Amino acid sequence: MIVVDTNILVYLLLLGPKTEQAEILRRQERQWAAPQLWRSEFRNVLSGYLRRELLHLPRAVAVMEAAELILAPHEEKVGTEHVLQLVSSSRCSAYDCEFVAAAQQLGVPLVTEDRAILVAFPDLAQSLHQATS
16 A cells, blocks of 8 residues: 555546556555545646646546545545644645655555655655656
8 A cells, every 4th residue: 555645646547747657656556545635636636627628527527536436445534733743844735744644644655746745754755756666
């Protein structure tokens, strides 16, 4: 099992330059987890695609449903104190620290392309390239 940041899910489900690497990661590790926050973050990404007319509503809904199939079985509830402790010891946002907290609770790596997380939590966070090498 791994925790994935929302950006990794975006790379997997919305075609782009990092889709192939995300697909490799998915083949290597079938159990992906995330804090419950991932839903709002992913919906926000989809709303951007809708507004730029890169996706139509039915496709956006289908992409969200595909994401839910991947992450819904492994949504991790994280505690406020844990998240705020991580915030106070780093320059990362509370949003980012929810993913860090989830990985710490599960005792698994966090795969992300977020540079701030990778710098602040090098013992826990891995880039997509590191995770697939």
